[in-house]
Amino acid sequence: MSGYVILIQGDERRWQGLSAEERSEIDAAHREFSRRVGDAILASGELQGTETAVTVRRGPDGEPRAVDGPFTEAKEVVGGFYVIDVPTKAEAVALASLLAEARHDHSGVQVQPLVDHGAS
Numbered sequence: 001m002s003g004y005v006i007l008i009q010g011d012e013r014r015w016q017g018l019s020a021e022e023r024s025e026i027d028a029a030h031r032e033f034s035r036r037v038g039d040a041i042l043a044s045g046e047l048q049g050t051e052t053a054v055t056v057r058r059g060p061d062g063e064p065r066a067v068d069g070p071f072t073e074a075k076e077v078v079g080g081f082y083v084i085d086v087p088t089k090a091e092a093v094a095l096a097s098l099l100a101e102a103r104h105d106h107s108g109v110q111v112q113p114l115v116d117h118g119a120s
Contacts (some may be wrong), residue, residue: 002012002085002086002087002088002113003042003083003084003085003113003116004083004084004085004086004089004113004114005081005082005083005111005112005114006081006082006083006084006092006096006099006109006110006111007078007080007081007109007110007112008078008080008081008094008099008101008107008109009076009077009078009079009101009107009108009109009110010076010077010079010101010104010106010107010108011075011076011106011107012049012050012077012079012107013039014106014107015079015106015107016049018101022104024102025100026100026104028084028100029098029099029101030099030100033095033098033099035045036098037082037084037086037095040084040085040086041082041083041084041100042084042085043081043082043083043099044080044081044083045080045081046079046080047078047079047080047081050060050069050077051069053068053107054066054067054068054069055067055068055071075079076107076108079107083114085105089111089113092111092113093104093111096109097109
């Protein structure tokens with residue numbers, strides 16, 4: 001398997017303020033992406049807002065502790081993702097470039113290979 005995760009990142013406040021036209025453009029790009037990638041999409045989803053997130057990390061006693069929020073030190077957050085199975089990273093990048101978020105000034109698209117733990 002040549003798996004890649006595509007993380008759609010952006011400014012959550014800008015996403016919340018998108019016009020109907022901007023949302024339509026983004027939705028159309030996702031439909032085209034899905035049409036082009038087809039069965040190579042292994043999973044996908046849009047995430048709810050960061051106000052619904054919970055982060056689990058080591059607490060003061062060394063045990064895992066759940067706290068509200070993503071608590072990342074970044075303006076941009078992950079808003080959605082795809083996991084795809086394509087032969088090369090170049091193909092994954094070319095497909096990710098179809099997404100409207102790759103063209104907007106308030107977002108970006110990260111492509112990262114998955115580790116294949118079954119490989120020798």
